[in-house]
Amino acid sequence: MTGSFNYIPIIGLEIHVELKSNSKMFCGCRNDPFGASKPNIYTCPVCLGLPGALPVPNKKAIESTVKLGLGLGCEINRESRFDRKHYFYPDLPKGYQISQYERPFATNGRLQVTGYRLEKKTVRIRRVHLEEDTGKLLHRKINGEEVSLIDFNRSGVPLVEIVTEPDIRSAEEAKETAKKIHRIVRSLEVSDADMEKGSMRLEANISMFKGLAFEYKGQALPNYKVEIKNINSFRFLERAIEEEIERQRKILESGKEVKQETRGWDTQSMTSKSQRTKEEAADYRYFPEPDIPPISLSDDWISKIKTQISKLPEEIYEELIRAGVAEQAARIISANKDLAAKVQESTIKYNKVQKDEELEAKEIGNFGNWVLHHQLEVREKPAEELIYLFKQGKEGIVSDSEQLEGWVLGVIEDNPRAVADFKAGKQQAIGFLIGQVQRLAGGKADVKKVKEILLEKITNK
Amino acid sequence: MGSSITKQQVQHVAKLANLQLSEEELELYTKQIKDIVGYVEQLDKVKVDGVKPTYQTLDGMVNVWREDEVGMSLSQNEALSQAKRIVDGYFVAAPALRLPLPLIKSGRRGVASAEFGRTSEFFQSKNSGLSENKYNAILTEVDEKGAVGHKDLFLTKGVRSSAGSNVLREYLPQYSSTVVELLEKAGFKTKYKLNCDAWAHGSSGENSDFGSTKNPWNEEFTPGGSSSGSAAAVAAGLVDVATGTDTGGSIRLPASFCNLVGLKSTYGALSRYGIVAMASSLDSPGVIGKSVREVKKVFKVMAGKDERDATSLDSVKRPGLVLTRPGIIRIGIPKEYFDKGIDLEVRQAVMTAVKILEKNGFKIQEISLPNSKYGIAVYYLVQTTEVSSNLGRYDGIRYGFGRESFGAEAKRRIMLGTFASSAGYSAKFFEKAAKVRTLIIQDFEKAFNSSADGVDVILGPVSSTPPFKLGEKANDPLTMYLSDILTVSVNLAGLPALALPCGFSKHNLPIGMQLIGPRWSENLLFDVGEVYQSLTKWHTKKPQV
The missing domain is CATH 1.10.10.410 (Arc Repressor Mutant, subunit A)
Incomplete structure (x- = not known):
C-alpha cells in the first residue's frame, strides 16, 4: 500500500526460557525434565504441592536471571521479591505459580536488532522475571474417556520470562528480536534455550494502529491486543505474526473491531485458534509470596555477576566489524562461542605481531574471514598455529x-x-x-x- | 459498598476460586460477604498516607536461598501413592474428577471413596474402641506408648493427617513435619493425632468435619479453637503436651478455655515445614501443656532454623535473670484490652493476676495499643486472602478429595479471601489491610520501646468472655470471628505470646490471660509465667473426667 493510511502492526514479545541448573527453583529435585526416564520421578513435597511444603529459592537461578537481565541491557532492581500468581490448571500443583509481579529482578533493557532486509533498530525490554515452570500434560483417551495425564518432573523448574515493549513493527523484526534474545541466552549459558524441547517458548502480542508510521510515535497503544501462544520455532513465530496481521487487517478493513483475546498457534494447520476472550480474562490475584523473604541485591553482588559475563555475541560482532571482518563472517563467528573466542584471541595476538611488523589493521579482518572460510579445519588448532597458517596462506594459497x-x-x-x-x-x-x-x-x-x-x-x- | 455486592459478583468470585456453589450457598455467601465487608469497611477511615504495607514479619531478613544442589526426591511410587487415579506413572486429571473415582490401579490402600459416606462416622467408628475419646479430641491413635499429641494439621509420615477436613480424610502423608521429626528424635513419640477446626478455621472446634470437640470442664461448652483437640486432650490427661498452631489465637484461646498453658511462638521461631498452611504470614506453631515448665521444655526441642522453611530463624534470646530480679521487669496493661466489651468475671480474674505480680515486685504500667481495634478487620482480610491461596492446591488430583469436599467455613474463607484480593478490590481490601497491619505493629514497637519508657511484657485477657456453649455462635460467622479480637494483633505483628490460667467463672469454667513479648522473647515470657505459676495454683486444677 502506498500513499493512503496504513495499518501498522504493534508487536511485543514474551519469551520463556527454562534455566539450566542442577536443582529446581524452590526445591532440591533434579532439574532434568527432558532427561527423565519416567514420569514423576523428580518430585518432592515442594514441587508436587503437598500440604505443608515450603519453597526455598535457588541462588543460582537468581544469579542466572540477573546475568540475563544484564545481558539484555537491563537495570537490576536492588529490591525484589516473589509473588503468587493464581489460576487453576491440573499442571499447576499449588493453584498458584510463584512468579514476580511488582518487583522483577530486571527492567528497562535495550536490544539492538538487525537482520537481512532490516534497518538497525532498538527494541526495549520491559522486564525480566523469574518464576517456576508447570508440570506437563499429555492428552489421552482411556476407555473412551478423554483425560489429561500429568507429569510433574518439570514442575518447579526455574523459568525466566522476558517481556519486550511493543516496539516491533513486522513479523521479520519479531523473528530477528527473538533470534537475538536466543543468541544472548545461549552465549550467557543460562539455558539450553532449545525450542524443540520447549526450554525456550515464544508468545507474541499483536495489535494494529491505523495511520502513518511516523505518526505512531508517542501515541497511545491500540485499546486491544491479541496474544498468540504455543509458538515453538522462529519460523512459526514469523508465520504466526504474518497470519495474525492479515487476520486483523481483514477485520479492520471490513469496519469491525478486533476482539481482545488469547489465541493458540497450531502447527498442524498453521493457523491460530481462539483460546480465551477478554470477558473471560484471567484475574491472577497477585500478592507477595509470604513464604519467601524479599531479595535485596547489593552493588557488589551485581558487579560480581557482571564479571562472570563473557562478551555477548553482539559485542563480539561489533568488535569484529571494527577490526574489518566482513559482516557475514562476523555474524557467523560471533554466533559460535568457541570460534569467536579463538578469533578474538588470535586477533589480539595477531594484532601484536602485526604491530611489530607495522602492518595495517585490515589484515585482522582478512584473518577473521580466513577463519570463517576454514571453519571446520581451524576449530581445534591453537591461535599461534592459526596465525602461522593464515600468514602462509596469505602468501599464496593454491585454489586452482x-x-x-x-x-x-x-x-x-x-x-x-x-x-x-x-x-x-x-x-x-x-x-x-x-x-x-x-x-x-x-x-x-x-x-x-x-x-x-x-x-x-x-x-x- | 458492602451492600452493593451482587450475587453475580459472588458467582464470579466462586469461579476464580474454583468452587462450585449451589444456589443456596450463593445466596448465603452473598449475604455473609456483605456483612463481613460491611464490618471491614471500618478500615476506610484509617489514614495510611506514607505507611508502608507489611506482608511478612521477618525483622528485615532478606536473601534466604539455597545452593544449587540436588537433594532427595520422592520415588515415583511415593509421589503417586495418594492419588485417586494413576495411569502408567502419571497422575490423571479429568473433568469427572469432581466425583470420587474408583481406583484403577490396585496394590495400594484400595478402597473406593464412596464407601465412606460421612467421614466423621468413619472416624468415629474407627475410634469407638477408644473410651478416652469421649470429648472427640482424638482422630487417630498412633502409638499408645507415645508422649505427645499433634494437631491434625501436623503431617506425620504414613499416618493419616486430615487437617480436620473431609478433603484429607484418607491422606497418608509422604513426609513428616520438621517439628514432629525433632520431637520424635528427642524421644517425644507421637501418641495421638488430634481433632481441630478444619484447616484451623475456627475459634470453637465446631468447624471440624469430624464433629465438635467438647470441653472436659463441661461437655456442653466448646474447648476453644482451632486447636480444640490439643487442649481437650491435655486437659483430660490423655497426653502431657500437645502441639497446636496459632494463626489468630488458635492455641491461646483453647488453652485459656481449658485451664492450660499455651505458647504462640514468635513468627519464624518454629518451622512451619510440613504443617498444613492456613495463612502463611501469620501461622505460628506452638505447644499446649499444663505448666509453663512443660511447655518450655517441649518448645526448646522444636525451636530453631529449618533450612526447608525460608522464614524460620534461630533467634530466641537467651534466658534472662527475671526469676531472681522481677523488679526489673515492667508489665504493660493495654487499656484497650479492658474495654466495655469485656466480661466482668474475665476482667476481675486478669486484674487479680496483675495485682499478684505487682505485689511480687513487677512494675505495672498502663499502655495504649490504639490500632488494635482494627485487628479483626485487618486479620480477616489478610488471613482469608492467604487462606484462599493456600487452599488452591487441594484439587483432588495428587492426593485427597476434590474441592467439593470443603466444608462451609473453608468455602466461606476461600470466597472472602478471593474477593478481597481480586482485581479492583485488592487495593481497597488486601493492600489497605497490609498498611493498617503496619500501624498495629508500630503500636507494639512503641509499647516495647525501651528508650521511651516502654515495657518488657504486655499482659491482657485472651478472650473477652469465658468459654461459650457449643452451638452458641455457630451460625453467626462474624460474631465467631470477633472471639479472636484480643489475640489476632499478636499474629499480625509476629510476636510471641503465652496464655496462662488465671481463674474460673462462676460456672466453674476456666479464664486465661496472655503475656505478650517482643519478637524472640519466649524465654522472658516463660520466666514471668513461671514466677506467676509459683505464686498461684490455678494451673494445678483439673477437670473431673
Whole structure:
C-alpha cells in the first residue's frame, strides 16, 4: 500500500526460557525434565504441592536471571521479591505459580536488532522475571474417556520470562528480536534455550494502529491486543505474526473491531485458534509470596555477576566489524562461542605481531574471514598455529582447480587403504587424505576446495 | 459498598476460586460477604498516607536461598501413592474428577471413596474402641506408648493427617513435619493425632468435619479453637503436651478455655515445614501443656532454623535473670484490652493476676495499643486472602478429595479471601489491610520501646468472655470471628505470646490471660509465667473426667 493510511502492526514479545541448573527453583529435585526416564520421578513435597511444603529459592537461578537481565541491557532492581500468581490448571500443583509481579529482578533493557532486509533498530525490554515452570500434560483417551495425564518432573523448574515493549513493527523484526534474545541466552549459558524441547517458548502480542508510521510515535497503544501462544520455532513465530496481521487487517478493513483475546498457534494447520476472550480474562490475584523473604541485591553482588559475563555475541560482532571482518563472517563467528573466542584471541595476538611488523589493521579482518572460510579445519588448532597458517596462506594459497585435482588424484592412488576406510564410514580418513594433499602442496592448498574434490573423486570412483 | 455486592459478583468470585456453589450457598455467601465487608469497611477511615504495607514479619531478613544442589526426591511410587487415579506413572486429571473415582490401579490402600459416606462416622467408628475419646479430641491413635499429641494439621509420615477436613480424610502423608521429626528424635513419640477446626478455621472446634470437640470442664461448652483437640486432650490427661498452631489465637484461646498453658511462638521461631498452611504470614506453631515448665521444655526441642522453611530463624534470646530480679521487669496493661466489651468475671480474674505480680515486685504500667481495634478487620482480610491461596492446591488430583469436599467455613474463607484480593478490590481490601497491619505493629514497637519508657511484657485477657456453649455462635460467622479480637494483633505483628490460667467463672469454667513479648522473647515470657505459676495454683486444677 502506498500513499493512503496504513495499518501498522504493534508487536511485543514474551519469551520463556527454562534455566539450566542442577536443582529446581524452590526445591532440591533434579532439574532434568527432558532427561527423565519416567514420569514423576523428580518430585518432592515442594514441587508436587503437598500440604505443608515450603519453597526455598535457588541462588543460582537468581544469579542466572540477573546475568540475563544484564545481558539484555537491563537495570537490576536492588529490591525484589516473589509473588503468587493464581489460576487453576491440573499442571499447576499449588493453584498458584510463584512468579514476580511488582518487583522483577530486571527492567528497562535495550536490544539492538538487525537482520537481512532490516534497518538497525532498538527494541526495549520491559522486564525480566523469574518464576517456576508447570508440570506437563499429555492428552489421552482411556476407555473412551478423554483425560489429561500429568507429569510433574518439570514442575518447579526455574523459568525466566522476558517481556519486550511493543516496539516491533513486522513479523521479520519479531523473528530477528527473538533470534537475538536466543543468541544472548545461549552465549550467557543460562539455558539450553532449545525450542524443540520447549526450554525456550515464544508468545507474541499483536495489535494494529491505523495511520502513518511516523505518526505512531508517542501515541497511545491500540485499546486491544491479541496474544498468540504455543509458538515453538522462529519460523512459526514469523508465520504466526504474518497470519495474525492479515487476520486483523481483514477485520479492520471490513469496519469491525478486533476482539481482545488469547489465541493458540497450531502447527498442524498453521493457523491460530481462539483460546480465551477478554470477558473471560484471567484475574491472577497477585500478592507477595509470604513464604519467601524479599531479595535485596547489593552493588557488589551485581558487579560480581557482571564479571562472570563473557562478551555477548553482539559485542563480539561489533568488535569484529571494527577490526574489518566482513559482516557475514562476523555474524557467523560471533554466533559460535568457541570460534569467536579463538578469533578474538588470535586477533589480539595477531594484532601484536602485526604491530611489530607495522602492518595495517585490515589484515585482522582478512584473518577473521580466513577463519570463517576454514571453519571446520581451524576449530581445534591453537591461535599461534592459526596465525602461522593464515600468514602462509596469505602468501599464496593454491585454489586452482586443475592443480588441486592433480594432487588429489595422486593422493587417492597412493593411499587406497585410507580411501577404503573412508568408504567404510571412517570419517577421520578424510583428514588424513587432506593432510597428504597439503604435503604435496607445501601446505598451501585451499583446504575447503581440496575436501570438495576429494569427496567428489572418492564417491564417483 | 458492602451492600452493593451482587450475587453475580459472588458467582464470579466462586469461579476464580474454583468452587462450585449451589444456589443456596450463593445466596448465603452473598449475604455473609456483605456483612463481613460491611464490618471491614471500618478500615476506610484509617489514614495510611506514607505507611508502608507489611506482608511478612521477618525483622528485615532478606536473601534466604539455597545452593544449587540436588537433594532427595520422592520415588515415583511415593509421589503417586495418594492419588485417586494413576495411569502408567502419571497422575490423571479429568473433568469427572469432581466425583470420587474408583481406583484403577490396585496394590495400594484400595478402597473406593464412596464407601465412606460421612467421614466423621468413619472416624468415629474407627475410634469407638477408644473410651478416652469421649470429648472427640482424638482422630487417630498412633502409638499408645507415645508422649505427645499433634494437631491434625501436623503431617506425620504414613499416618493419616486430615487437617480436620473431609478433603484429607484418607491422606497418608509422604513426609513428616520438621517439628514432629525433632520431637520424635528427642524421644517425644507421637501418641495421638488430634481433632481441630478444619484447616484451623475456627475459634470453637465446631468447624471440624469430624464433629465438635467438647470441653472436659463441661461437655456442653466448646474447648476453644482451632486447636480444640490439643487442649481437650491435655486437659483430660490423655497426653502431657500437645502441639497446636496459632494463626489468630488458635492455641491461646483453647488453652485459656481449658485451664492450660499455651505458647504462640514468635513468627519464624518454629518451622512451619510440613504443617498444613492456613495463612502463611501469620501461622505460628506452638505447644499446649499444663505448666509453663512443660511447655518450655517441649518448645526448646522444636525451636530453631529449618533450612526447608525460608522464614524460620534461630533467634530466641537467651534466658534472662527475671526469676531472681522481677523488679526489673515492667508489665504493660493495654487499656484497650479492658474495654466495655469485656466480661466482668474475665476482667476481675486478669486484674487479680496483675495485682499478684505487682505485689511480687513487677512494675505495672498502663499502655495504649490504639490500632488494635482494627485487628479483626485487618486479620480477616489478610488471613482469608492467604487462606484462599493456600487452599488452591487441594484439587483432588495428587492426593485427597476434590474441592467439593470443603466444608462451609473453608468455602466461606476461600470466597472472602478471593474477593478481597481480586482485581479492583485488592487495593481497597488486601493492600489497605497490609498498611493498617503496619500501624498495629508500630503500636507494639512503641509499647516495647525501651528508650521511651516502654515495657518488657504486655499482659491482657485472651478472650473477652469465658468459654461459650457449643452451638452458641455457630451460625453467626462474624460474631465467631470477633472471639479472636484480643489475640489476632499478636499474629499480625509476629510476636510471641503465652496464655496462662488465671481463674474460673462462676460456672466453674476456666479464664486465661496472655503475656505478650517482643519478637524472640519466649524465654522472658516463660520466666514471668513461671514466677506467676509459683505464686498461684490455678494451673494445678483439673477437670473431673
